[in-house]
Amino acid sequence: MRTSSRWQRLRDVILSTDPKRRTLVSMALLALVLMTSSAGVMLLVAHSSSAVNATAVQWWAAMSVGGLVVMTAFIRSGETARLRDPSLTIPQMVWTITSGAVAYVLAGDARGLVPSVLALILFFGTFALTMAEVIGIGTFALLAFACAIGVTSRFSASPFGYLDTAYALMVLIVLSGCVALNLRIQRIRVRLHEQRVALAEALQVNRELASRDELTGLLNRRAMQDLMGLEHRRSVRSGRPMLLAQLDIDHFKPINDTHGHATGDRALQAFASTVRDAVRDTDVLARWGGEEFVLMLSDTQPEDARELLERIRRAVAAMTIPHATGTLHMTVSMGLALHLPGDTVEHTLERADQALYTAKALGRNRVVVAPSGHRHQAAAHSGTSARA
Structure with missing residues (x-):
């Protein structure tokens, strides 16, 4: 019982006691864990490959994880409650996409890992975005990775080969697929919302009919x-x-x-x-x-x-x-x-x-x-x- 009580107090300290804020902080912590895991994979690649600049990857990992730590702390403080996007979904996605694009440049021959991380990022924020925001984030991701591919080909010592072409095409396929699927999910969300509204209105009408006299409109x-x-x-x-x-x-x-x-x-x-x-x-x-x-x-x-x-x-x-x-x-x-x-x-x-x-x-x-x-x-x- 004492251990359970201590665990509850610890969760209250980390997540807050406010139910809505607990949800926001929990989602921000999940994004932070995912970014930390991705940074760990990149650090492992840098440690194992002499072709990857380990110092640059270390700085990248610190910046990428540190940015999400700051956002998570900001959400936990409650200061975001008055914002239109209290979960900071768009800033978190912009940050992680930018980090992913930089990782693509730094990863060298291991940049084939980046598209899977990119897909995870895009799916993560799907349910918190509107359709216009999904299109905007997708466009930003395309531009960010187009710049990353351009930088990679410009400063790479070896010529742009078939493997680079395959990586670039994979990024394009993942981005296009994620955006298309996210838009589909948004349409489903809109349809479900409309159905919920229609159902609520129908239930209200049924309640009125059940409690009202049809002729006079008075209570029955x-x-x-x-x-x-x-x-x-x-x-x-x-x-x-x-x-x-x-x-x-x-x-x-x-x-x-x-x-x-x-x-x-x-x-x-x-x-x-x-x-x-x-x-x-x-x-x-x-x-x-x-x-x-x-x-x-x-x-x-x-x-x-x-x-x-x-x-x-x-x-x-x-x-x-x-x-x-x-x-x-x-x-x-x-x-x-x-x-x-x-x-x-x-x-x-x-x-x-x-x-x-x-x-x-x-x-x-x-x-x-x-x-x-x-x-x-x-x-x-x-x-x-x-x-x-």
Whole structure:
């Protein structure tokens, strides 16, 4: 356990404790390891071949590895976080490509090793670059190695032979192949991104369809039940009042029977729009079923809630809905109940429903507030048919 803890602390020191920075530092360290390994191979070649300038290779190895060490330390410090490329992918690739081109000049007869290192460099940065950046890096690599090949042929003691031609062609083939493959990978990335966006949009639409009433665009019954349960728990924790109101359009069935279901649908849509315009942004209206609606009021005093419902009642009474033979007017009856400590949402809805039945019995087009004492059992009065 102690060894594991020490290893964790060491990793935190090297990689940082910030998750995003840990990823960037890890990738930079991987590039550093690859460059160090390549430098080791070049040093081995210089040690084994008298034709290679060992001093120049040593300086090259120090510069190549040292440059990546500086970049890695810069990334670890967090100073790159505000840059557009916080991983320094492009500077690292430019540095390593330049180092590879210099290695091509220094390697002598062993320069056939360089194309494989070059391919590794180009593949390493593929997933962090845009398509334009891939083309730019590929062009830079072609120019860098064209200069390297030119320098090699210019200062070489031996004439440019078939082996030099083979090395130059291999570099060209590797570069062209890497760029073409990288561009292909970038196109796949773009396509996958577009598919992810389309999938996210489709999932959002499905969630909306699952939680919304198709006709009015309001929350449906199931979504409202979930939301009321959440608000109930918040109310218990904070002590803020929560009120529930049952709204029922008066004499709605004759509207469908007399004017048709299309007019009835327009009436429901107009009703929903009117109520939404009358309530606050924090209030939640849902279609409960048919011509019944439920309104949830959070952090509202009962007196203010009643005034709000009276405003809704007047707004609905002032509505005019055109139809084939004239205009249609509607009224609404409402029952309001304060959610009581220790009670359930279902019981509060029952009390609001009983208050709604009372409003219907008193002549409709009115607001009735349920008593805040013990629940009254009035199951016989809670049927929808009694309110039609």
